[in-house]
Amino acid sequence: MKRFAWTIALLILVTPTFADEGMWTLDNFPRDAVMDKYGVEVTDAWLEKVQSSIVRLDSGCTGSFASADGLILTNHHCARGCIAQNSSAENDLEVNGFLAESRDEEISCPSDQISVLMETEDITAKIAAAIEGLGEQEAGEARRKARTRLEQECEEASGLKCESVSLYQGGQQWLYKYKRYTDVRLVFAPEADIAAFGGDPDNFNFPRWCLDMSLMRVYEDDKPAVTPNHLSWRTEGLDPGEPMFIAGHPGSTQRLLTVNDLKFLRDTTIPHWLMRNVELRGRYAQYAKTGEEAHRTTRSPLMGLENGIKVYRKRLDALHNDGLFESKLKEEHALREAVAADPDLAAEVGSAWEDIERANATYLSFRDDFQFIEAGAAFNSSLFGYARALVRAAAEREKPNEDRLRGYTEAALPRLAQRVLAPRPVYTDLERVRLSFSLDKMREFLGPDSKFVHQILGMKSPDSLADELIDGSKLADPEVRKALWEGGMDAIEASDDPMIGLALSIDEAARALRKRYEDEVAAPSDLAYEKIAKARFAVQGTGRYPDATFTLRVTYGSHVGWMEKGEEVRPWTTVDRLFERVTGEEPFRLPEGWIGAEEQLGSDTKFNFVGTTDIVGGNSGSPVIDKDGRLVGLAFDGNIHSISGSYWFDTELNRTVSVHPQIMIRAMETIYGADHLVEEISGN
């Protein structure tokens, strides 16, 4: 640990890059470092090709165009929402898999939306001008309004979809401009038993055998979209040790947080999240045993929950690693000392670190109320989610665009409308499990004497209130939601739907909590981070990468394993060992078509592989790309050490886990008879 701390302290002052570390924006890609280490020249053309071939699944994933006809390769777990929406007790596509024999058979993913980044624009100066000279709270509000205004102006001027993005914790402000596809269809998905072979026990582990792939297609005007920019596949994959790149949309990291914020995560945010969600996992798992339909409808939320729990548990472990925590402390000290040594900079930065500490202390005093009432932890129900969105949208749409909550601006509304109006199955009994649980936790965390608990539960128990709300609500019907969406505030106020009634009745209190959070926590913290970012740029230069923000990044590395407890981990797996791992019981069970198929697939066919690239959730579905811009893999996970990547990158241990193109092609050909798709992919 000492070595690591020293390295960081030194690097702050001397050199801006780490070996294979970094989720780089395209405008600041470390071409020299890649040339030095791997002898690869990353050209403008290479980066442009990559940018235009990568897509963002707005539900939280990445994909890449695999043909000129809008075909997209992503993970199975990125298509799980669509798969679940198209499943029923009679035909469970998660169990059975799905293959469209022809384009006619491709099925709609009503909640999905896919974006391709076309342009970016630096608006740092515009935002700075908008908040110039303002106090914390006014600056917070002015920044919010400026973002909304600039997005709107951008959309009108460009005809693209514009999103404001804050990089380097506010050190840079950008507009990202996307082409957006809202007609997304499912083309191919294997069975969950092989896509997620090993289930939660194997999640974040390696060696690994998951065919975590799916194919989707974007349409325009009911025809496959024309996508001349796409990646060609190098089916044989990478050679051992070969350099590799991953382009995608890493969701969120916290590497530039202050030590006080990390401590808040360690002592408050993560333990509280785990306390609630680990218990919910127990409820789901037990509920799933009550019948086949319960089992089916719980599988997808349970997998998502288990993934989150593993992530948070390992993040907590990372934050309990004293050595690494101390290195953060030293890094912060070094930066603060450098700031203190420069009177002008010191004056500009002011009490930024103390401001964050103060914001956290304030937050702690009302965090439980905020989490349960405004952030919705008390109302774990998709019906409530609809109700909240309908109530808020009705109120916000009556306001001028710049005065609205950020989630309800003109730029944000189309996505919200899609989410609210898309037909999705609502499973009443599962809703009951979720909602009664979350109401119960509200009472537990806020205490039986909380005014919110009195207002919401009154004389009812969590179970009886959940039953009343769920049995009484009609919001599962998309037509009912449509009428309320279109009817605006009049329709909302006239509604006798109990879920709408609940959302309405707590809206004022919830908004007050949100306002308090924005004014007393977010505003001072945002302003402080902007100052710290300026200090970083002044002291460390600009040759560093920003934390992940679910925007396009490229990371580089090489196809090598790591040392685990003194043993070298071979960086790829092959088909033969999959068959040794099968027990026949979930989650180590194969789909029928795979049983006895070892020879067909080829014992030596490569299955999954690892590399040193620096990725995080949101990169799921990202292509692994070779130096010539060809697809050589499909990222779907990290090894267990990768989870600490939220806070720092450990070159020795952190590895990306990907599906090898050999098994994707071979399985499509031999198990699934998807030759037409193999042809479409290879025909490029």
Add this chain to the structure above:
Amino acid sequence: MKRFAWTIALLILVTPTFADEGMWTLDNFPRDAVMDKYGVEVTDAWLEKVQSSIVRLDSGCTGSFASADGLILTNHHCARGCIAQNSSAENDLEVNGFLAESRDEEISCPSDQISVLMETEDITAKIAAAIEGLGEQEAGEARRKARTRLEQECEEASGLKCESVSLYQGGQQWLYKYKRYTDVRLVFAPEADIAAFGGDPDNFNFPRWCLDMSLMRVYEDDKPAVTPNHLSWRTEGLDPGEPMFIAGHPGSTQRLLTVNDLKFLRDTTIPHWLMRNVELRGRYAQYAKTGEEAHRTTRSPLMGLENGIKVYRKRLDALHNDGLFESKLKEEHALREAVAADPDLAAEVGSAWEDIERANATYLSFRDDFQFIEAGAAFNSSLFGYARALVRAAAEREKPNEDRLRGYTEAALPRLAQRVLAPRPVYTDLERVRLSFSLDKMREFLGPDSKFVHQILGMKSPDSLADELIDGSKLADPEVRKALWEGGMDAIEASDDPMIGLALSIDEAARALRKRYEDEVAAPSDLAYEKIAKARFAVQGTGRYPDATFTLRVTYGSHVGWMEKGEEVRPWTTVDRLFERVTGEEPFRLPEGWIGAEEQLGSDTKFNFVGTTDIVGGNSGSPVIDKDGRLVGLAFDGNIHSISGSYWFDTELNRTVSVHPQIMIRAMETIYGADHLVEEISGN
């Protein structure tokens, strides 16, 4: 926080007592401090009276004799085991309550055992002689053997039951000698709805309204035991501000732990415990909804679990309180500096603090294996509990007494036999929930590639293995257990019971983990703590109290409330507000007999009350005693701040919560028609 830290630092060097703090042994009770603060003289006679009137429920509680005929007052939650054993789907005593109209109707509590402390003997010198000059591991073993030998000699010489007790983390070694009652019967228990009114939401809260009382009776030769020493009741209770005392058996505190051990609790032990048990709570809660019998059989384990979760969550919060943690750090620094300043002492203490750090680091490397395989976290099943005890007892009984594991010595065997052989209902479906869950967690925490996971699960899933073990085992039948107990190793090896088979098959590996724990963790740590204890005595003197060890202690304080968020909390509750709190839904529902009984009971009748005494779990059921030795209350809980009492005592906030004698007497008279018991109690 600063003030508190300073106070501690000062006190270490200057004066040994804190205001109202301490769980004092009777030989070292701070009579002067009580006289100074409260003007009360605590005489030998007072202490002797108390000692002979207090009983220990060996299941983990305290009680007090309430008449000369062996009648014992304790908490309802202390009798819950007995109540559950005597309940059935037809007559659920938890729901309906229980009253023996006459002594003939008193019902047996087959798993209970009650002990009264008769004498104590200091064996510090004997133990010291036994380990003199030995290395860590040898000392660990020699200490264990000496304890077993001294207990056995004591039992033979005294005719009493002897237990060795280590006080001040090994600074003193004692033999505690008990009179033991094994015929325990239930006399009276109210309904759980009023005994635990407010359930988990109100647990550890105050204001509070729980009639958490029960009456039991000990028998000898099938006749009520003769117990001339008992407490008389002062039914009107304490005056506000009046001094009060609590005598009982506090279970365990960690106030003298090193900072490294506290950190281990904070970062490892408590989070891991919570991760598992919070999820189990979710499973239980959901399982309880599947039917009436599931609800009934889960209630008691769920309540226990919820209590534990609240305790651990609040302990974690306490350990995350930086100010208090720093005060511990300062205290340790002060002690270490004082040691360093004295060369002789420094030589004696050596590397004690570092030794504990090393022991923890070693433990961390195999802790998960130890917890799941030896400590049994993988096998959450009462059937497995029987199997483990039967297998181990058979093997251990073949060895000389001193060579046995401590839980299987001649002194320990009678209690173990009682536990294994007593008839207790085993609920098959609940066993399934528990065991499949714990096997699943074993796979999750140890990983699917662990050798233990391979050995135990093989090709089976946690569900299928749990079914196989539970459906195949006959250990629910006390006769089967009796035959295996009496048949010894031959019977065990001949058994085809799958649970016995599992316990046998992992016994070697489990014992190896235990040996490793004893040699590499407990032995160095015990020796280090003995040295630190010596250092404490040398630097701080002997005017302090030892951590709780489930042995007899007396604590003092006064009947006052505290300030909560700027508001003064009145130190008692009355009947009227109970009726305002009722919602009619569990857990804020009254038993039928209570509905409309406000007038009968008297609106002003006192219900629960608080005071500044220093107690912890194990004190449940302890009498609150006034300066004249009369019972003025029944301790059953602490307020929420009391949970940090595991690590330090906060005089400002930590409060004991007790049942007031007014409501006990009034409810017995008016609601339950238990005049014969009121008469027995008052007739003293």
